[in-house]
Amino acid sequence: MTLCLTPEDEPPAEAGGSGEAVNVLPFRRPGAGAVARPRLHLSPPELAGGEMEALEETLRSGWLAPAGPIPKAFETAFEAVSGFGHALATSSGTAALHLGYRVLDVAPGDEVWAPTLTFVATVAPAAQMGARITFLDVSRETWTLDPELLRDALAQAAREGRLPRVVVPVDLYGQCADLDAIVAACDRWGVPVMSDSAESLGAMGRGRAAGQGARLACFSFNGNKIVTAGGGGALVSDDPGLIASARHLGMQAKEAAPHYQHETTGYSYGFSSVLAAVGLVQLRALQARVAARRAVFARYVAALADLPGISFMPEPAWGRSSRWLSVMLIDPERFGADREMARRALDEAGIESRPVWKPLHLQPAFRGARSIGGGIAAGLFERGLCLPSGAMAPGEQARVIEVIRRLARG
Template sequence: MPQRIHLSSPHLGGLERGYVDEAFASNWIAPLGPHVDAFQAEFARCVGAPHALALSSGTAALHLALQLVGVGPGDDVLVSTLTFSASVNPIRYLGASPVFIDSERDSWNMDPVLLEEELEARARAGRPPRAVVVVHLYGQSADLDPILAACERHGVPVVEDAAEALGSTYKGRVPGTLGKAGIYSFNGNKIITTSGGGMLVSPDEELIRHALKLATQARDAAPHYQHSEIGYNYRLSNVLAAIGRAQLRVLEDRVAARRANHTYYVRALGALPGVTFMPEAPWGRHTRWLTTLTVDPARFGADREAVRLALEREDIEARPVWKPMHLQPVFSAFERRGGHVAEELFRNGLCLPSGSNLTADELARVVNVVRAVHQRR
């Protein structure tokens, strides 16, 4: 029987073992060490960020970023609605309330026009948000210039959630490095992985220094254990940082492989009636971390769910596009601006297997199933 095809499985090469062996040989197994220091420095150079801090997850990085830009109980934070819940959960950790902003169609990311409308309405009402979290979705940057300009006019800091977008570009710049702080994820399904891990970057050296303190249980500078604020256990281990250093070396190869997957799918499926792929916006490079499309049931002859279930019957993992946060039971009581674009993308959107280690035969299996659904209908 053919093996299961996963949506986005880890892709390890020949470099990781050497770095990990070095960590074991040096006995640096704790959540600090030379590989952590080197990974932070190498990552900062890779994305062009002045300062970087390796952490246990992208969620941990976002939690610290929001806390350090001043988010606290009773605050409002504007955030993309078309995203994974990890973009929103840290807002609630801090006792703040999310306010969801709909997507635009050029990139499926936060709509700058709706963001501006919400900021202006809140300014008139005397209810400015404490921060804006803009998510770069599925490997593509949001349209950052108007977003940053609107937030600067209203004095609101921007935190970039680039968990899915390492390797993407925006007008020659790197998403995640243009706001007050940016976060990245190295979860097992991401374009590069440390098994579990994340990175916080910022041009603000003091923000990173304070984040480091909070991430290590907020221990004060003293020979004994002394704490003047609440901290967290958020540091990345030296062993996982070793894996990250090896993965970072092949980032461009991983981007090229995922973009090649997308090209294959477009050539094989793009002419089918009712199939439309997530566009690549004109402002930068889409990594195609996940190849994502929409299915118009009236033209294709079947809906997105019929395609997904047909793939699953052949042991192929595909997933719906993120269910918008304003439709999630846990967030349904919170405010939103717009929502119909994200709802339509969720209703019709499907993520195809996109791993950089997919074989030609596996890609053909996926395509054959999708085409067969259309032909049967």
């Protein structure tokens, strides 16, 4: 049986020139080599082994809905993996972010601050709730929210009486933001921090797992993530009250009554037993997945770093990236081709790649939003290219390397 997952939170890049998006990504089966497919994808889902048995057991148990012992078992397992005391599994990473904004009491007119170099889901729920978004630039050392820029901006905002309701740093491409510095800057003014760690499960920052140190953290199990259930997400915290409030809202805010009683409106954000069964098996493979992705990144560096104008996403001494995606920077003047030329050459060879996130302050959806800096993020977008980073046979990764080396020679 062929199992397929369709990504929800982050669609894969469009096929170059055709306008046709790749919407269905086949699982890889452990120990069986590469699954035949027409393209080499950016981050295809991968089976850990045991998913089919877990699904069969779940179906036999009769539990399908987002209730019962299986989602609870997943939450317990995720608490252990994430290092947080309390976890709520949700229908998506975006749902987790939305619930986080709700329990932090974000209201229309409130300010929400986030780095501009991120996926739209980081701030979309807040914008839809009527918040005003401010985008901040990232640091060259991490590509994540610049703590010094944040510190200065908060001091200025305090003088102007316009402190944000929440600051949302983002762990980018498997790399943790400098949460110690970010939380210290925010604590001075009593501003809570919610970490968008959707891309960085398995990463470490200053000896702690991704998101630890923030008041809340959000994760995704979308089809392209390092651990996937085919969808879903999680909101985690060391504050049991926040997770209890989020759980209430995520189950349609039903009150304890024999009839349907609602003091407020909520959402249908539950995590089904079927997805939880898959996720439980996947979580066991997390550390092996991190090691494999780091090995993929290391092979790219070893094979391409000698080319003029090629460099890679840095890793700070205090962090250990999961390398969810391997990201390359191209200096067109030295390399002889720009990022888009490289992307098209890979596409013509049947290889998916994707530009670094287009900064949100440059997106039409946020026209008029306030931006503090942004030049570093814009430069990374212009020069950055995400390469295939999932489980690959040596010959598959060699295809990617050869295209890039051939482009340099051309």
